[in-house]
Amino acid sequence: MSPWRVIVAAVLLALRGGRRGAAPPPPVDPRERELPGRGEHARRAELLTAALLALGGLAGIGFFVVYLLGPGHLTQWLGLALGLALALLAAALIVAGKAVVPQEVAVEERAQLVDEQAEREVAELAAAGAEGVTRRRLLAGAAGVAGVGVGAALVTPIASLGPNVSQRIDETPWRRGVRVVDERGRAILADDVVQGTFVTGFPEGASLRDLASPIVIVRLPPATIHLPRGRDPATWAPEGLLAYSKICTHAGCAIGLYRYPSFRPTQPRPALVCPCHYSTFDPARGAAVIFGPAGRPLPQLPLAIDPATRELRANGGYSGSIGPAWLNVDRGSA
């Protein structure tokens, strides 16, 4: 008898049961019922199922522990733990399905749709399926361990989600006069940024991990720069130096690619490119999007060059909201 037929018959039985008041089969203590073909073999299968479920649960907990030990560094161990958990769970289900639950092949004659005799048989069969299992507590306990373990493994990666940005997205560490430093805290001088190179800068004293911190600085020939209206080149592009947020406005990856032609007439123009989905921004035009899925330009940071030391400093805040698109972001500005 296929499981679908059992389900259909059980549903019909449930729908009709109350109205017809069908006489239930005489109650039998399930532990006394002897089913054909059961015995030592089935008991061993139950133990095996319980062991597989428990081991699967432990492997799931192992995933959780490996994640706690070093997120991102132990990828192979993470994969091994999760794969083992799921494989053991599958093995437990296979053993349970083949050896623990009584197997009976029955052919249902196609008679009238609702046959009381068949209903009773189905009811007995459904009841017998559960009755045949003797160590229910053990199996239920093992299933609980498996559920907790695998559940923990599946929920754990939530901890890798970033911070909730809705409140803090527009608070940036950049203010007028903040020095631009590199990742080791050394000041970046205007002359460090030569044409054809790109330099990553951070605000002095701020966290390097803050989404608003990193900027990418490039130098272009001043004659090629055409910034959006309202951005005075003296403030926004002193000596041809341009600074933009390094965080892509599409999905928040770091803008890690810079293409800079060695000979303009025969080669594509300079562009900042995000390695994740190839959003491409034109640094000469206020980082306008020239290719890819980003919805708005990179926000620009105005710069000032210290006349005495030649150090770079911020000359104000960003031109718009940094970071990836999120609900209600103003796509037009920035």
Next chain:
Amino acid sequence: MRRALPALAAALALALGTAALAGRPALARAAVAPIGPPPVDGPALYEAACASCHGFDGRGVHDQGPSLLGAGARAADFYLRTGRMPLANPHDAPVRTPPQFTDAQIRALTAYVASLGGPAAPPIPRVDPAAGTLAAGRSAFTDHCAGCHQVLARGGIVTGAIAPPLREATPTEIAEAVRIGPYLMPRFTTRQIDQSTLNSIVRYVEWAAHRPSNAGGWGIGNIGPIPEGMVAWLIGIAALLIVIRLIGERSPQ
């Protein structure tokens, strides 16, 4: 009307032929003169192979090629040894080909380009991979290079260009490329990548391009998620189907 048709066809053919002929000189000018074995004379080689785009004085030709003043031995050595120059069509992206000159010719041409002068003609950089460390190289390569060249140096794309794989690049060529920024690649100053970091990067590239240790067991070409996904789909799903076939039972009918 019947007489007019062949006349029209003839006129059309003539016009097309003229257009084809008119297009030809441009191609002929861009084509590379065949280089025979004998000359090892820098200026003569330059005139034959380089001057049509870079100009006889090395100051470049509008819309054809950049000025070589200030390029120095560094850039000449890189472009000639990787076969990226000479270029048949100056609007093509230069790609690695077998070098088109002998070693002696390359040295003569490089010396000539270096002698053209200019702001600061940089020499061929020195690099010593043995002095670098693999871990530092991996870290620096990931920061500066892997975005385009892929973390195991198998190459990749930027919009508008292809970043080449580094399997064939020699240590000197890698060092030259880092400092020059050929074609669309950005350049890296000694402030961004100092000499010891450069040594480490070259050591890492030599390791990654030729004998990476695949911690996962099987590198699958070391080119990342696409072959890995293919393995999951083709091998993994086939294995799953076999398991399903083994554990399932046919219904008696």
